[in-house]
Amino acid sequence: xxxxxxxxxxxxxxxxxxxxxxxxxxxxxxxxxxxxxxxxxxxxxxxxxxxxxxxxxxxxxxxxxxxxxxxxxxxxxxxxxxxxxxxxxxxxxxxxxxxxxxxxxxxxxxxxxxxxxxxxxxxxxxxxxxxxxxxxxxxxxxxxxxxxxxxxxxxxxxxxxxxxxxxxxxxxxxxxxxxxxxxxxxxxxxxxxxxxxxxxxxxxxxxxxxxxx
Numbered sequence: 001x002x003x004x005x006x007x008x009x010x011x012x013x014x015x016x017x018x019x020x021x022x023x024x025x026x027x028x029x030x031x032x033x034x035x036x037x038x039x040x041x042x043x044x045x046x047x048x049x050x051x052x053x054x055x056x057x058x059x060x061x062x063x064x065x066x067x068x069x070x071x072x073x074x075x076x077x078x079x080x081x082x083x084x085x086x087x088x089x090x091x092x093x094x095x096x097x098x099x100x101x102x103x104x105x106x107x108x109x110x111x112x113x114x115x116x117x118x119x120x121x122x123x124x125x126x127x128x129x130x131x132x133x134x135x136x137x138x139x140x141x142x143x144x145x146x147x148x149x150x151x152x153x154x155x156x157x158x159x160x161x162x163x164x165x166x167x168x169x170x171x172x173x174x175x176x177x178x179x180x181x182x183x184x185x186x187x188x189x190x191x192x193x194x195x196x197x198x199x200x201x202x203x204x205x206x207x208x209x210x211x212x213x
Contacts, residue, residue: 039112080104
C-alpha cells in the first residue's frame with residue numbers, strides 16, 4: 001500500500017487548549033515529518049473594512065473562514081504538492097501580505113475552533129479530536145491571551161465574548177463534539193491523553209500506508 005499523509009483535526013472552544021495540545025503533539029516529533037496548519041490562518045481577507053469594522057466581525061461563525069481555500073490546500077498536500085498558507089495578523093484583524101510555504105508531510109495537524117464543522121473538511125481527516133474545557137476556564141484564558149498577546153482591552157474582550165464567542169460556541173463549536181474520535185477533557189491535566197496521541201502519531205510514522213482510527 002502506498003504511503004498517504006495522515007490528517008489529524010484538533011478542535012474545541014475558544015481558549016480550550018486546542019492549540020496547546022496540537023503543539024504538544026507537533027513538538028514531540030521535531031525530526032519527523034509532522035506539520036501543522038491553523039484554521040485561523042484562513043480567516044477571510046478584510047482589507048475593504050476599517051479596523052473598527054473588522055473588530056465587529058463575527059470570527060466564530062463558519063462564514064468568517066475561507067474554508068474552501070483550506071480544503072483546496074489540504075487536497076493539494078494529499079497529492080504531494082506544497083501550498084502557500086496565509087498569515088493572519090490578530091493586531092490588525094486581517095491577513096498580512098505574507099504567506100508560509102507548507103510542504104507535504106507524513107502527518108499533518110489541522111487545528112482550529114471549527115475544523116470539524118464542515119463535512120468536506122471532516123472527511124479529509126483520519127483522526128478527529130475535541131478538547132473539552134469548562135466555559136469559565138476558557139473565558140479566563142481568553143482574557144489573559146487577548147490582552148497580553150493581541151493588544152486587546154478587557155472591555156473589548158468581554159463584549160466580543162458575550163456578543164459572538166459564547167453564542168457561536170453553543171451553535172457551532174460544541175456540536176462538533178459528536179464527530180470526534182477522541183474527546184480530551186481538561187487537557188492541561190490530562191497527560192495520559194496526550195501520551196496516547198503521541199503514541200498514535202508515532203505508530204503512523206513507523207508503518208506503511210494509511211489506517212483509519
